[in-house]
Amino acid sequence: MVTLLGVPIIGFLLIIQTAVISRLKLLEGTGDLILLFVIAWALQGRVRSAWQWAIIAGVLVSLVTALPYFIALAGYLTITLMARLLQHQVWQTPILAMFVTTFVGTVVFHLLSISGLALAGTTLPIQESLTLVTLPSALINLILALPVYTVVSDLSNWAYPAEEV
Amino acid sequence: MKASNTRFWQTTTLVLVCVGLVFVGFSGYLQPFLGTVLEPVVGVQRWLSVRYLAIYEFITVPRDVASLRTSNEELEREVAGLQTQIIELQQQLREAQVLYALLDFARANPQGGQYTAAEVIGRDPNPFLKYIFIDRGSDHGIRRGMPVITDRGLVGRIDAVTSSAARVQLITDPGSAVNVRMEPDRGIAQIQGSITGEITLEMLSQEIPVQTGDLILSSGLGGNFPPDILIGQVVTVRSKPNELFQSASVQTVVDFNTLQAVLVITNFRPIDISPLVPSPEP
Numbered sequence: 001m002v003t004l005l006g007v008p009i010i011g012f013l014l015i016i017q018t019a020v021i022s023r024l025k026l027l028e029g030t031g032d033l034i035l036l037f038v039i040a041w042a043l044q045g046r047v048r049s050a051w052q053w054a055i056i057a058g059v060l061v062s063l064v065t066a067l068p069y070f071i072a073l074a075g076y077l078t079i080t081l082m083a084r085l086l087q088h089q090v091w092q093t094p095i096l097a098m099f100v101t102t103f104v105g106t107v108v109f110h111l112l113s114i115s116g117l118a119l120a121g122t123t124l125p126i127q128e129s130l131t132l133v134t135l136p137s138a139l140i141n142l143i144l145a146l147p148v149y150t151v152v153s154d155l156s157n158w159a160y161p162a163e164e165v
Numbered sequence: 166m167k168a169s170n171t172r173f174w175q176t177t178t179l180v181l182v183c184v185g186l187v188f189v190g191f192s193g194y195l196q197p198f199l200g201t202v203l204e205p206v207v208g209v210q211r212w213l214s215v216r217y218l219a220i221y222e223f224i225t226v227p228r229d230v231a232s233l234r235t236s237n238e239e240l241e242r243e244v245a246g247l248q249t250q251i252i253e254l255q256q257q258l259r260e261a262q263v264l265y266a267l268l269d270f271a272r273a274n275p276q277g278g279q280y281t282a283a284e285v286i287g288r289d290p291n292p293f294l295k296y297i298f299i300d301r302g303s304d305h306g307i308r309r310g311m312p313v314i315t316d317r318g319l320v321g322r323i324d325a326v327t328s329s330a331a332r333v334q335l336i337t338d339p340g341s342a343v344n345v346r347m348e349p350d351r352g353i354a355q356i357q358g359s360i361t362g363e364i365t366l367e368m369l370s371q372e373i374p375v376q377t378g379d380l381i382l383s384s385g386l387g388g389n390f391p392p393d394i395l396i397g398q399v400v401t402v403r404s405k406p407n408e409l410f411q412s413a414s415v416q417t418v419v420d421f422n423t424l425q426a427v428l429v430i431t432n433f434r435p436i437d438i439s440p441l442v443p444s445p446e447p
Binding site: 014015017018019021022023025028029030032034061064065066067110113114117120121122124125128129132133137 | 286287288289290291292293294296298324325332334339340360361362422
């Protein structure tokens with residue numbers, strides 16, 4: 001049931017992303033609300049549907065974006081794996097894990113995007129891509145990380161209530 | 166008997182005195198006396214009246230403030246409502262101006278062109294890609310490959326279509342390449358997008374004299390875009406004698422950051438020349 005809940009939630013986030021967030025630019029970088037949501041969801045200890053939500057996010061974004069189909073799916077699954085690993089390592093400071101995963105996840109996702117576009121025939125200059133797109137995007141994502149984490153934390157508490165002893 | 170006579174005379178005297186005082190009063194002889202007597206009375210009356218009014222105002226003014234506040238709140242609500250209406254009307258006016266401009270363009274370019282106006286509803290979530298989403302799809306006659314323009318110039322072409330929306334690849338996208346020609350020298354070249362949204366003129370022969378301000382128009386070569394659609398102007402030229410081609414940066418006539426509405430040329434079908442391109446032999 002909670003897995004199915006991911007479809008409308010990520011669909012709604014995708015609408016916000018394409019209509020609003022993608023227009024708010026820092027140099028050429030933009031925030032990625034869905035990436036942040038996937039990371040924050042995967043970092044919640046009680047959540048058992050992180051992989052399913054990553055797949056939903058990958059499929060929905062693939063339907064919309066002009067990136068090659070497998071890139072978004074591979075990107076969100078990779079980031080979920082990173083978040084899950086980090087959640088087990090630094091479980092006592094989830095906010096720190098959120099920031100670390102956000103920064104590294106943005107870089108990884110963008111590197112995957114550059115690689116995917118190169119495979120599709122569009123070669124992007126790496127240095128320019130990193131300085132003008134990736135780093136500004138990472139900064140925006142870091143700014144958005146805390147509010148997104150708070151909202152997702154509340155959502156996870158509602159979806160997976162703590163078991164009373 | 167004697168007592169009743171005395172009372173009679175007392176009464177008569179009193180009546181006569183009263184009548185006399187009335188007559189004296191009417192004749193004005195009592196005025197100085199009355200003035201002297203009434204002045205302190207009037208003073209007391211005035212003092213009392215002023216104090217009464219002060220107390221009355223003290224009690225009643227807060228009630229007026231409350232009513233004023235209520236009235237003020239109502240007026241503020243009304244002003245807020247009117248301001249909202251003004252903003253909505255200004256927004257509608259801006260949209261109407263954009264649509265009028267597109268309509269003017271369609272009327273001014275009647276040479277067989279069929280246009281469908283569409284609103285820009287979003288941008289690609291990936292920052293490396295310069296794609297927009299429009300609110301017209303296959304239900305409105307939109308097909309893949311159709312050119313997209315504004316009243317100012319070329320925007321891009323339809324890349325993917327659903328029943329009610331479409332994705333447009335902008336000419337500023339890094340994967341976009343458009344064959345162009347120069348004005349006034351009619352040199353043939355190609356424009357290439359980039360991740361910064363800037364456009365560069367590539368594959369321009371060294372023999373063609375290029376100057377700042379030269380116009381760039383679509384050439385129609387390759388069959389992806391109709392010819393003679395304005396794209397921009399040359400800003401700076403980069404020419405090195407030891408290179409095969411010269412290049413230039415181009416200032417587009419369309420502001421891609423503030424695109425609100427576009428026109429899709431629905432009667433243009435791109436030509437697929439891929440079967441004519443020779444494949445490398447194994």
